[in-house]
Amino acid sequence: MQVSNVTAHNLLSLKRWLACWRIGMNSAQSAMRPVRDLHGRPLTQLRFSVTDRCNFRCLYCMPADGPEPCFVAREELMSYEQLARVVRLLVELGVSRVRLTGGEPLLRTDLDRLVQMLAAIPGLDDLALTTNGYLLATQAEKLRHAGLQRLNISLDSLDEQVYQRLNGRDLSVERVLAGIAAAERAGFGPLKLNCVVIRGVNDSSVVDLARHFLGTPHTVRFIEYMDVGNINRWSPDQVVPADEIIAMIDAEMELTPVAPDRSGEVARRYRYVDGEGEIGVITSVTRPFCHDCDRIRMGPDGQLYTCLFASHGHDLRAPLKAGASDDELRVWLASIWRARSDRYSEERALLSKGKRSHKVEMFRIGG
Numbered sequence: 001m002q003v004s005n006v007t008a009h010n011l012l013s014l015k016r017w018l019a020c021w022r023i024g025m026n027s028a029q030s031a032m033r034p035v036r037d038l039h040g041r042p043l044t045q046l047r048f049s050v051t052d053r054c055n056f057r058c059l060y061c062m063p064a065d066g067p068e069p070c071f072v073a074r075e076e077l078m079s080y081e082q083l084a085r086v087v088r089l090l091v092e093l094g095v096s097r098v099r100l101t102g103g104e105p106l107l108r109t110d111l112d113r114l115v116q117m118l119a120a121i122p123g124l125d126d127l128a129l130t131t132n133g134y135l136l137a138t139q140a141e142k143l144r145h146a147g148l149q150r151l152n153i154s155l156d157s158l159d160e161q162v163y164q165r166l167n168g169r170d171l172s173v174e175r176v177l178a179g180i181a182a183a184e185r186a187g188f189g190p191l192k193l194n195c196v197v198i199r200g201v202n203d204s205s206v207v208d209l210a211r212h213f214l215g216t217p218h219t220v221r222f223i224e225y226m227d228v229g230n231i232n233r234w235s236p237d238q239v240v241p242a243d244e245i246i247a248m249i250d251a252e253m254e255l256t257p258v259a260p261d262r263s264g265e266v267a268r269r270y271r272y273v274d275g276e277g278e279i280g281v282i283t284s285v286t287r288p289f290c291h292d293c294d295r296i297r298m299g300p301d302g303q304l305y306t307c308l309f310a311s312h313g314h315d316l317r318a319p320l321k322a323g324a325s326d327d328e329l330r331v332w333l334a335s336i337w338r339a340r341s342d343r344y345s346e347e348r349a350l351l352s353k354g355k356r357s358h359k360v361e362m363f364r365i366g367g
Contacts, residue, residue: 034094034294037306037340041294044264045097046090048083048298049366050111054104056132057168058156059232060196061362064168066231069363072301082320084117086298087124089330093337095296097126099152101366103300106135112146119147128152130194130367134171136179144186151183152192155220157205158212166202180218190217192280194367197240198225206240210249214276221267221280227348228308229361242281246270249279264294288345296337299364304333307342308365311357 034042052071057064078086087098098118105111118127128150129143136153155176157163163173183191193213197203209220222245227234249255249270258269258278266289267280283289297305302320303313314336319329 035334035337037337039291039341039343041292041340043090043094043294043296043337045099045295046087046095046298047099047101047295047366048087049101049103049300049364050083050105050108050114051077051103051300052361052364053107054102054132054363055107055134055169056104056171058132058154058196059166059168059198059201060225060234061229061232062168063232066233069231069361072299072364076301076317078298078300078302078317080114080117082302083114084121085326086316086329086333087118088121089326089333090296091121091123092330093334096123098124098128099366100127100129102130103363103366104132104135105129106131106139111139112142112148115143115146115148126150130154131179132167133176133179137175137182140179140182140186140188144183144188148188150192151188152194153180153183154195155180155193155209156195157202158208159202159205162202162205166198190219193218193220194223195220196223196225197245199238199240201238203240206245206248207252210253210279214253214272216277219269219278219280221282223282224285226284226308226345227359228365228367229359229363231361236285239285241286242268242283243286245281255279264292284345285348288343288348290343290346293342297365299360303360304336305360305365306336306340307344308367309344309359310342310365311359313360 034044036042052069054062056062062069087095100111100114115127118124127148129148130152131154133153133155153176155173156166158173160173164170180191180193193209195202195206195209197206206222213220222242224242225234225239246255254273255270256273258271260269267282269278269280271278297308298316299305299313302316304316305313319332324332
C-alpha cells in the first residue's frame with residue numbers, strides 16, 4: 001500500500017511536471033512566433049544602418065549638388081555590443097533575417113567584429129550586407145570568415161561616365177568589379193547586384209548590365225527609382241516602370257517569370273529562357289508590396305523605423321541609457337511593431353506633392 005501511494009504520488013508529480021513543461025514550451029514557442037502589426041504583417045526582417053556616412057554621393061540618395069548632409073556624431077553611433085543585443089532581442093520576437101546597410105557600411109571600423117557577434121546569435125538564419133562595393137576587395141575575405149552569408153552590391157552602370165555621374169565622386173566602376181571578383185574568391189554564393197534605374201541617366205545601361213552577368217550565378221536586380229528621403233529631387237517622370245525594364249531585356253534575351261522563393265520577397269524574378277541565370281525587378285512605385293512588408297529598420301543612432309518612407313523614428317537609445325532590462329526592451333520593441341500601420345507606397349499615388357511629409361533620408365535608414 002505504501003509503495004502504491006508513493007508510486008501514485010510520483011505519477012502525480014510527473015504529470016504536474018509534464019503539464020508545466022508543456023505550458024513552458026507553448027509560452028516559449030509563442031514568444032518565438034513573429035509579432036504582427038495592425039495589418040497582420042509579421043516581423044521577420046531587420047535592416048540596420050551601421051553608419052550614415054558614405055564615400056559616394058549617388059543621385060538617388062545624397063546628390064553631390066544637394067544640401068550638405070548632417071551626419072550622426074561618431075559618439076552617438078550604436079556600439080557593436082548594443083547592436084548585437086538589439087538583434088538578439090528582435091530574433092526572439094521572430095526576426096530571422098538581418099541585413100547591414102549604411103550609408104556605406106564598409107566605412108565602419110572593424111565591421112567583421114560585429115558580423116562575428118551577430119553570426120553567433122541562435123535563430124538568426126540569414127545575415128547579409130548591402131554595399132556600394134568600392135571597398136569590398138580588401139574586406140570580402142574577412143567578412144566571409146566572420147560569418148557573413150550574403151552580399152548585395154550596388155552597380156548602377158558598367159559605363160564609366162554614367163557610373164561616375166551617378167556616384168557623384170568620379171569613382172571608377174572597375175573598383176566595384178574588383179570587389180565582386182574578391183567576393184567570389186572569398187566564397188560568397190550568388191550575389192545580388194542592385195541597379196536603381198533613372199530615366200535619362202542610366203536606363204540605357206539596363207540591357208548591358210543584364211548581358212554582362214548572363215551565364216553567371218549572380219542576379220541583377222533593377223529597382224524603380226523611389227522617393228526615399230527629401231534631397232534626391234525625385235520625380236515620377238524619372239521612374240522607369242518595371243514592365244518597361246523587363247521588355248527592354250526580353251527583346252534581347254528572352255525571359256520567363258519565376259515563382260518567389262518565400263513570402264515577403266520584394267523582387268519579381270525572371271529567368272532567361274536558355275537557362276543562363278535570372279534577373280529581378282523591384283516595383284515599389286508601380287506595384288507596391290506594402291501588403292506583406294515584414295521589415296523593421298534602424299538608423300546608426302538607434303532610431304527604429306517601421307517603414308522605408310518613415311517621417312520619424314522611435315528612440316532606442318533612451319531605454320538603453322536608462323538601463324532597461326531585456327524583458328523591458330523586448331516588450332517595447334514588440335509594441336512598436338504591433339502599432340505599425342505603414343503602407344506609404346500604396347498611398348503614394350493618392351498624395352499630392354504638397355501633402356507628402358518630410359521623410360528620413362536614405363543614407364540614414366539604408367535601402
